[in-house]
Amino acid sequence: MKLEDIAGELGLADFTPDVTGNREAEIDRGYASDLLSDVLAHAPEGGVLVTLQVHLNVIAVASHAELAAVVFAGSRKPDDEVIAKAVAEGLSLYGSPSDTFDIVGSLSALGVKGHHA
Amino acid sequence: MTPPAIVAKALAEGLDMIAVCDHNSARNVAAVQQAAGDRLAVLAGMEVTSAEECHVVGLFPAAAAAEAAAAELGETLAQIDDDYESFFGEQHVLGADGAELRRETLALATATPLDVNDVVALIHRHGGLAVAAHIDRRSFGVIGQLGLFPTDAGFDGVEVSRHVAPGPEGEAEFGRYGLPIVRSSDAHYLHDIGAARTTLLCARPGFAELALALRHEGGRSIGDA
Numbered sequence: 001m002k003l004e005d006i007a008g009e010l011g012l013a014d015f016t017p018d019v020t021g022n023r024e025a026e027i028d029r030g031y032a033s034d035l036l037s038d039v040l041a042h043a044p045e046g047g048v049l050v051t052l053q054v055h056l057n058v059i060a061v062a063s064h065a066e067l068a069a070v071v072f073a074g075s076r077k078p079d080d081e082v083i084a085k086a087v088a089e090g091l092s093l094y095g096s097p098s099d100t101f102d103i104v105g106s107l108s109a110l111g112v113k114g115h116h117a
Numbered sequence: 118m119t120p121p122a123i124v125a126k127a128l129a130e131g132l133d134m135i136a137v138c139d140h141n142s143a144r145n146v147a148a149v150q151q152a153a154g155d156r157l158a159v160l161a162g163m164e165v166t167s168a169e170e171c172h173v174v175g176l177f178p179a180a181a182a183a184e185a186a187a188a189e190l191g192e193t194l195a196q197i198d199d200d201y202e203s204f205f206g207e208q209h210v211l212g213a214d215g216a217e218l219r220r221e222t223l224a225l226a227t228a229t230p231l232d233v234n235d236v237v238a239l240i241h242r243h244g245g246l247a248v249a250a251h252i253d254r255r256s257f258g259v260i261g262q263l264g265l266f267p268t269d270a271g272f273d274g275v276e277v278s279r280h281v282a283p284g285p286e287g288e289a290e291f292g293r294y295g296l297p298i299v300r301s302s303d304a305h306y307l308h309d310i311g312a313a314r315t316t317l318l319c320a321r322p323g324f325a326e327l328a329l330a331l332r333h334e335g336g337r338s339i340g341d342a
Contacts, residue, residue, distance in 0.1 A: 034170075036264030037255065053263075055169050055232060061264040 001110050003027050003069055003092060006048070010106050012071060012094035015083050022068045022092045030112045032104050036061045043067055048112065050103050054078040059085045068092065073100040118307050119215030120145070120152035127157055130311030134322035136301070138162035138174055141190050141225045143183035144210045150180060151213035158322035163187055164250060165240070167233040172250035172257045174276060175240035178324045186243040193230050194223040201226075233259060234270045241271065246328060251278040251303060252291060266294050274299050274331050274339075279313035297331050297339040316340055 004023040007014060029047035033039050036057055043049055043065040050071045051058065059082060062070050069092040072078065077095055078086075086093050096103055127135045135157065137146045143163045150159040161183035165173045177183040201224060202208075208221035231239060237247040249272045252258045260266055266275075274297045281287045281300070288298050302312040319326035319337045329337040 035256075035262060037261045040264045053169055055263055055267070056269075057263040057265050057267060 001027060001112070003048075006107070006110055006112070007094055009110055010071075010094075010096060010098075010103065012096050015072075015077065015093040015095055016087055016091070018087050019090055019092045021090050025068045027068060027112055030104070030107050030114060031067075032100055040065060042115070044115065048107065050100050050107070052076055052100065054082065056082050056085060058082070059089055059091060062086075062091055063089045069094060071096060071103055073098060073103050118304075119211055120149040120213050121215050122307055123149055123310065124153045124157055124159075126307050126310045130314075132157065132311060132314065134158035134160065134317075134327075135310070136160035136162035136174070136176055138164040139225065140164050141166060141187065141194065141227075141229060142208075142221060142223070143177075143180065143187040144221060146183055147180040148211050148213045152215075160324055160327070163190075165190065165231075165236045166228045166257070167236045168228055168230050169233055169262045170228050170257060171233045171236075171259045171262045173233065173236045173240070173259075173272075174248040174250045175236075175243075175245045176248065176324065176327065177240075177243060177245040182243045182245060186239055186245065189239060190229050190231075191223050194225065194227060197222055197224045233263070233267055237270045237272060246273040246331060248272065248274045248276050248299060249296075250276050253277050253281050268294060272296055273328075276301055278303060297333070299331075299339060 003025050006027055027048050029044035031043040032050040034052045040061050045066040046068050048069045049067050050073055052073055054076050071094045075097045137149045139145055146161040153159045161177040161180040163175045163183050205226040208225055210218045210221055212218050240247040249259045252260050252275050255261045275291055276299050277291050291298055299315040300313040302309045304310045317330045319330050329335045330339050
């Protein structure tokens with residue numbers, strides 16, 4: 001499913017409306033973790049990450065892992081500095097009041113899967 | 118671990134200086150300093166848990182500074198509930214003679230709401246030195262939690278655990294951040310004390326000399342080179 005359609009289905013807040021390059025991207029893989037070293041090692045290229053971490057390093061790690069988007073769970077919103085870095089990297093950031101478990105459940109129902117599915 | 122037992126074990130291990138670093142608290146520092154007297158330098162420390170669950174060691178010039186920093190953190194921590202002690206253990210506040218004075222009722226085992234940069238800033242505001250704790254570990258080290266070392270946080274040093282082989286070879290990968298490397302035991306039990314140690318080239322044990330050594334100033338340095 002396209003990233004913009006996923007965002008619409010899940011009712012995600014768009015923290016990076018200036019990043020438009022990923023909206024048409026087909027997202028079929030995802031990862032959920034709050035340990036950024038683990039994200040670096042295991043997140044799927046072109047996929048979406050669900051996390052609680054809002055530290056600036058999320059952007060560096062997501063860029064390095066070539067993720068398309070990050071969804072921040074539990075109403076967490078990164079600082080403006082972090083959002084600006086994401087915009088510079090062409091990374092889409094979204095937010096949701098739902099917890100990680102429910103966000104991942106919704107993504108899975110839309111066909112976004114982990115490594116072994 | 119009681120203050121007299123900690124001091125006795127540190128002396129038996131031939132240590133000249135230790136730091137008392139309870140999690141998110143500095144309430145036992147003064148007691149260990151008192152128990153040590155002139156026999157052993159006891160630095161006032163605290164191991165702070167950031168919002169990202171990174172452990173940051175703060176080393177302060179005096180117990181009062183550590184306690185002031187801890188008081189700021191304490192305002193952000195929840196009170197323990199009925200199950201807390203069965204999971205995390207009893208949080209004793211001890212006197213210099215080892216007698217229990219009271220129990221800490223703040224939930225010290227939890228993360229604070231301060232991000233890692235704010236933790237470093239808090240430590241610096243109270244005159245302390247901020248060391249990224251056990252950065253070789255997968256859990257609770259800044260690299261494990263954050264994927265990359267946060268070079269903008271302003272750390273004064275990095276600590277490696279006893280699991281990293283001493284010497285340039287083992288420590289090589291941790292030297293790339295341009296910060297001095299210290300080794301400490303992270304002792305949670307008496308028998309851990311002395312399991313890892315740092316050699317300082319300095320005039321005498323103490324906070325001021327450690328600060329110089331970390332900055333490689335005045336002929337002081339980490340290591341004996």
